[in-house]
Amino acid sequence: MSIFGSIQMAGNTLQAMEIGLHVVGNNIANANTPGYIRERVLYAPAPVQKLGNLTLGLGVEIAGIVQNIDGFIEDRLRGVAGDRASSEIQEKVYRDLESIIGELSDTDVSTQLTNFFNSIDEVVNQPEEMSVRNLAVQAGKTLATTINTLSSRVNTAYEEFGIEVNNLTSEINTLTEQVRKLNVQIVSLEGGNPTASQAGALRSQRGVALKRLAEIADVSVTENKVGAVNVTVGGELLVFEGTARQVKTDYATSNGRPVATIQFAENNSPLYVSGGELHGIYEARDTIVGGFLDRLDEFAGALANEFNKVYSQGQGATGFQSVTSQEAVSDPALSLDAAGLPFTPVNGQFKLLVYNTTTKLTETHTINVDLDGLQDDTSLASLVNQINGIVGVNAQVTADNRLKLSTESAETRLAFADDTSGLLAAIGINSFFTGSNAATLSVNDVVAADGSKFAASSQGIGVNVENAQRLIALHDGGLASLNGGSITGLYDQLINEVAQGATVAGSKTEGFKVFEQTLQANAQAVSGVNLDEEAIDMIMLQRTYQASARYISTLSDLMDILVSL
Numbered sequence: 001m002s003i004f005g006s007i008q009m010a011g012n013t014l015q016a017m018e019i020g021l022h023v024v025g026n027n028i029a030n031a032n033t034p035g036y037i038r039e040r041v042l043y044a045p046a047p048v049q050k051l052g053n054l055t056l057g058l059g060v061e062i063a064g065i066v067q068n069i070d071g072f073i074e075d076r077l078r079g080v081a082g083d084r085a086s087s088e089i090q091e092k093v094y095r096d097l098e099s100i101i102g103e104l105s106d107t108d109v110s111t112q113l114t115n116f117f118n119s120i121d122e123v124v125n126q127p128e129e130m131s132v133r134n135l136a137v138q139a140g141k142t143l144a145t146t147i148n149t150l151s152s153r154v155n156t157a158y159e160e161f162g163i164e165v166n167n168l169t170s171e172i173n174t175l176t177e178q179v180r181k182l183n184v185q186i187v188s189l190e191g192g193n194p195t196a197s198q199a200g201a202l203r204s205q206r207g208v209a210l211k212r213l214a215e216i217a218d219v220s221v222t223e224n225k226v227g228a229v230n231v232t233v234g235g236e237l238l239v240f241e242g243t244a245r246q247v248k249t250d251y252a253t254s255n256g257r258p259v260a261t262i263q264f265a266e267n268n269s270p271l272y273v274s275g276g277e278l279h280g281i282y283e284a285r286d287t288i289v290g291g292f293l294d295r296l297d298e299f300a301g302a303l304a305n306e307f308n309k310v311y312s313q314g315q316g317a318t319g320f321q322s323v324t325s326q327e328a329v330s331d332p333a334l335s336l337d338a339a340g341l342p343f344t345p346v347n348g349q350f351k352l353l354v355y356n357t358t359t360k361l362t363e364t365h366t367i368n369v370d371l372d373g374l375q376d377d378t379s380l381a382s383l384v385n386q387i388n389g390i391v392g393v394n395a396q397v398t399a400d401n402r403l404k405l406s407t408e409s410a411e412t413r414l415a416f417a418d419d420t421s422g423l424l425a426a427i428g429i430n431s432f433f434t435g436s437n438a439a440t441l442s443v444n445d446v447v448a449a450d451g452s453k454f455a456a457s458s459q460g461i462g463v464n465v466e467n468a469q470r471l472i473a474l475h476d477g478g479l480a481s482l483n484g485g486s487i488t489g490l491y492d493q494l495i496n497e498v499a500q501g502a503t504v505a506g507s508k509t510e511g512f513k514v515f516e517q518t519l520q521a522n523a524q525a526v527s528g529v530n531l532d533e534e535a536i537d538m539i540m541l542q543r544t545y546q547a548s549a550r551y552i553s554t555l556s557d558l559m560d561i562l563v564s565l
Helices: 003-029 071-101 109-125 130-190 200-216 276-311 380-387 423-427 445-449 466-473 487-527 531-564
Strands: 039-045 049-051 054-056 060-067 220-223 229-233 236-240 247-254 257-264 322-324 348-356 362-369 393-397 403-407 412-417
Touching (some): 071 487, 130 229, 130 236, 130 247, 200 229, 200 276, 276 487, 348 423, 380 393
Antiparallel strands (some): 039 060, 229 236, 348 412
């Protein structure tokens, strides 16, 4: 090898060390850059040269600049990030739901439920005081309004999920387009050979985009031989090398509630997810909030139906001269258990009391409700015909398919008792509550306008308070229709489910966070920039550079001597 060859070899070494120092400087500059992956230079011996019987090395060459990354850890990090994001969404929704419920405050449903039954107890203590009955009615209205408000606030939270889903749709499209563009740039810059020299900065940008995409949905990422990544979710491709599939938000209705989902724009197929924020939103909407609304409706329906079934068998301090059912049937000719009533009556009977205010005498008439499913089951039309057979009472089907009862004499009043069919509660005659769910629950306008009609008696108009006592027993008494549970117990169970769900969700989230932090620590140990290590590398490169420079200086002296000979 000539002196000139040795000088060239040393010059290559200087260049390699300069590139090494440049990479070290780049690592140090990005030590605090989110998502940055530490880069390292791949040094390799230069090809050898044959000189006689000798094989001489030609110094060092740079094989490439690559990212120092553990692909397995990165895949696991993307997976746990999606699980953590899903769990965080659900935990937050549980906490928000607890805040909306506001249990243990002075205005929560539990407090108003207790106040309502306590007000009925005051009616038992002072049955002759109409003001006390009015207070009981007012307490019922407050309870219904509190339940309405709770339903409205939770429904508002439910509807907000549609906005969040649409926001994620836009973000998915932005991220997939970003990954697509970076794929093209990376492949172009690396020349299709990522093992030689990698586009570190672009790869770091792509890694950040993929991490965020994994937080939204449980994506799978694979890198092909030329350095592009393919992204799939639920077995469907989102990004394939230089192409990306767009998604859109689809709006539909389920159980009367708006439901937003994400679909592929090209074929309307759903984007199936089992993790990530999108999965968390779906679970929070359908299971947590949607489930709560279903259970709240169940509670409100049970309160209205069970309370009305007892209440409708009682009588107030005054009777009815005219009364119209709150609920309408779909067809007066249909059997009452198939006529679209919110609560279904059963085979049985009830008593219609006809009270004369002058003679103080009461006539009791038994009205049969035949719903045995055999033949000639009672319809609203046949019920009207049956009641019209009673002297002094007029029954009719209104234009909007409701039942209207009235007396033919100003001295006559109507009352009801002993309903084993549940028809009075189902159709809303002599009922306290109206509505069948949390949003529609309210107090019957008839009793709301005249508290004297609060049905405290069970043996005639204004006689005793046995019916009020039966109503009080509903507070915590077991009911066959609720599998032995009580109305209050039903609501307590609902609240307990939310509290337990919040605790479990919090524990799961904490577990995912700890696991993610462990993986992040492992990833940082491989891919993170350690300033101490970079300083050591910098000193080593500096020393090598200095030695190469001294070697060139020595060769220069030899060249001078050779020239002077």
